[in-house]
Amino acid sequence: MTREEFDLLCGSLPATTRVIQWGGSHVWKVGGKVFALAVPAGAITFKVSDMTYQLLQDHPGLRPAPYLASRGLKWLQQYAEPGLPDDALADYLRHAHAMVARALPRKLRAELGFDAPETVPSARPTSRRKRD
Numbered sequence: 001m002t003r004e005e006f007d008l009l010c011g012s013l014p015a016t017t018r019v020i021q022w023g024g025s026h027v028w029k030v031g032g033k034v035f036a037l038a039v040p041a042g043a044i045t046f047k048v049s050d051m052t053y054q055l056l057q058d059h060p061g062l063r064p065a066p067y068l069a070s071r072g073l074k075w076l077q078q079y080a081e082p083g084l085p086d087d088a089l090a091d092y093l094r095h096a097h098a099m100v101a102r103a104l105p106r107k108l109r110a111e112l113g114f115d116a117p118e119t120v121p122s123a124r125p126t127s128r129r130k131r132d
Helices: 003-010 050-056 086-103 104-113
Strands: 014-023 025-030 033-038 044-047 062-064 075-078
Touching: 003 014, 003 025, 003 033, 003 086, 025 086, 033 086, 044 086, 050 075
Parallel strands: none
Antiparallel strands: 014 025, 025 033, 033 044, 044 075, 062 075
């Protein structure tokens, strides 16, 4: 996946912003929290679940992300070929976005349009079913 394809994909996800920082890296955030980044040399780093981290950390072309993974966070970096096929990498980037969005505070999720208005029951049940 090229940096242009990476930027197009990340930019198409809801409520994302891109900043250029850390020596020219394209850093993508949702709600102010990083979910993926691409460094100038071409490596792509993304947040993953614990299970995905365990499954992919030794995959050819992938490694625990420098600095992030060393602090106990679950981040992987695709740094060399063969890495993941572009469609699989795109799926992991979408999942990274969704994981970070789900972890945002409820109020911020609502402001960003992620949560539908919650329904509140109009009344509590007045009777309980008797147990036998």
